[in-house]
Amino acid sequence: MTDKQAAIIGGGVIGGGWAARFALNGWQVNLFDPDPEAERKIREVMQNARASLPLLADKSLPKEGRLVICTRLEEAVRDALWIQESIPEQLAIKQSAFADIQAACRPDAVLASSTSGFRPAQLRDGALRPDQIIVAHPYNPVYLLPAVELVGGTDNPAILTAEQILKDIGMKPVTLRQEIDAHVGDRLLEALWREALWLVKDDVATTAEIDEIISYSFGLRWAQMGLFETYRVAGGEAGMRHFMAQFGPALAWPWTRLMDVPELDEALIEKIARQSDAQSGHYSIRELEAIRDKNLVGFLKVLKDHKWGAGKVYSDWLKTAPLPEQTEKESWQPETPFVRHRTEVLPAWIDYNGHMTEFRYLQVMSDSADCLLSYLGLSAAYVGAGYSIYTVETHIRHLAEAKPGEYITVSTQILYADEKKIRLWHSLKTDAGIEVATGEQMWLHVDMKAGRAVAMRQPLRDRVLGLYEAHRGLGVPEGAGRHIGQKQAG
């Protein structure tokens, strides 16, 4: 039994997205859904998630958690720390589910509803422990989009626990200050949706034309700044107040049809369904999902590289995500090469030839080097004092191809060291023992301010020289000291 257990009550697209989020973060997921199709559906969503979320990671994610299909609700919730309800939007059904869950679950578990519309006060009506029930409203696809609206009191312990757990699984909790029907996101969406229905009904534009206008203009803006920040920029140096003054009068103009609710009669439903078929009917839903996920991964990578917006959620998450379990750490003796870094060959590392692209080999060596430097005592404080170690030269030999899904372990040896200089050797092997690459590097210890090589300070110096002494017995590997194009020995 693992401490990290999430219970997913109700599968489908949203429940499946939650399941994938937790499982890819190493949580055991207990699914309860009486629908005989639930397991198939949830496995399809998880397949989509496995093909996309890991593309955002520069390192291996934790080992995927188990999916446990439960035939009884109690079994699913009993040991769960997080219980997510994603069943149909009918208040009585939800309240009854919460009664059953609270009769069986831990009192300290987070009990969250994915509801789009109901307020916590409605969900809690008649509950055993009302405060335990909160709203955690996500967005589809849950395994890629980080936003979650939390509703249920800003100082409620269940909300505080939920905030921490959501951050741990790479999501962005936004806790609302008041509870209102439909929270924040769906209110904004509904406002826009109503206006869009009028535009179609009145034949101003088709669904395809409205979608083009959205996604070729403010959709691109809102993927990285929201409504207010975008308008702040539009207002220019004169600022937000100036912008508001300009925009203000429009509120009194009779522009929108907002004051009037369009009747969603059969004719309008038929019109929209027909236009939507003309717009997107040549793709299956599976194809559209795959296109959507590729685009979202691409956007999130752009934002992650710029450490901005939704991308920052992922860069922060990757900093703190638990590493897969390591086994070799404990048993290492300094007389043998340093082996601390093992990594999966990630899907994003593959080039058009179908194997790991060249610069990723250096990345893997570099990650092992960072483990070694940390072991030797190159701490943040050491760097903060103005000293560090720079790589001045690297020589890589590619000996075999690493393929997606394989694991590579790096073995690192000190070939030479003096008080200013370290020469080292990396050997990259797959789990099958095939050496895919070697790397030889020259490092210099530098005074960063002065911009020149200086003697290492303690304790780094003694540790480096000590490890070099220990490694002298290992001999010089074949391939060391070679230049480009030099013939193979033997």
Add this chain to the structure above:
Amino acid sequence: MTDKQAAIIGGGVIGGGWAARFALNGWQVNLFDPDPEAERKIREVMQNARASLPLLADKSLPKEGRLVICTRLEEAVRDALWIQESIPEQLAIKQSAFADIQAACRPDAVLASSTSGFRPAQLRDGALRPDQIIVAHPYNPVYLLPAVELVGGTDNPAILTAEQILKDIGMKPVTLRQEIDAHVGDRLLEALWREALWLVKDDVATTAEIDEIISYSFGLRWAQMGLFETYRVAGGEAGMRHFMAQFGPALAWPWTRLMDVPELDEALIEKIARQSDAQSGHYSIRELEAIRDKNLVGFLKVLKDHKWGAGKVYSDWLKTAPLPEQTEKESWQPETPFVRHRTEVLPAWIDYNGHMTEFRYLQVMSDSADCLLSYLGLSAAYVGAGYSIYTVETHIRHLAEAKPGEYITVSTQILYADEKKIRLWHSLKTDAGIEVATGEQMWLHVDMKAGRAVAMRQPLRDRVLGLYEAHRGLGVPEGAGRHIGQKQAG
């Protein structure tokens, strides 16, 4: 005098964006704006455009058109094929400007207004040639976002001409079927804006929290699919009709505050301005613009790679964009090193020492190598036939540090080639001309199935050997052929 002349009446952010669009597509731009600050403002916007739009192009853009500052309206419009009005939103002022313009311009010119709110019928009232006047409503930043709403009759010749010209300058015209106040995009925006004002006024969430909810969820969705297509996917295999049936009832629920217009009084303006300062006040507007443009370029590149949505507008545009009279490409002589790849040092590439981390140097070299291979004829079809080029060895020397925000250009030279082997040299320099790194590589041409080196096929072979012949005259760079730790020459 060139045939392609655009007159920009009214500078500012929108006029400046139009000016940049036309100029970067090789059009002469005549600016008329009585504001003495207009030229400075427009040059600032053009500077932003030059730093972003060309990053989307795989080929050189046409030579930038001249910017001509006109002191008289007649001078600006006389020979223009496109006249864009972006003056303040006051109907009488606009009507008067159109009267002056029509007295001086060509009758076959497109006379377009950037108005957010007015209908063509209002703008045309009392005009000399009413049909010549249309609405072409763009989105800020105009030099990156492709959407333009065209209003003024679907079979009006001015609209048909406008559609063609907008496509030619990399934009996406969407012609509305009916004219209504505020067109389509601003109606949708206004609906959402009103609801957002209520949320702030009622203390449900702050401007920052609302922006997070938007940009970490449906903002990312709408950058690539619009409202209707997103809901179609959410509806699953059951389709749009099923989704509509589910969503329908919400229209009758008393969720949104849409039926009621919030009063934009001093207290609400002050509240929003204060929250916006807390949210974004630590960035200047210039900084926010730069962040926005980098993110937009990144998104558009992702979409272009997938030939999807707004990115498809750019891939189509690049296919048809007129070739520059004298491009860098065409002027490149094989007797000089190959220079095609220039990249920003991204924030995510920085290590704990504060400069670009080692493996990113190899990534930059590798990206230049991919440009070279593509130039030499290593196509997808070539690889598909089972042949490719593998790197077998790389030697990198780090000579100086590249810092975040700097740009690096790679210059690549063939040191040696025969029918199976290529040895090459990369030099990485900053815009200041500092060589930050060099790379020497050995490539082998392989039969991927057989897993061994074989002679290159045509046309790759002749092109490689031809470029090697051309590069022989360049000599061997200092640093080539060195092994790790070898003393510097001289």
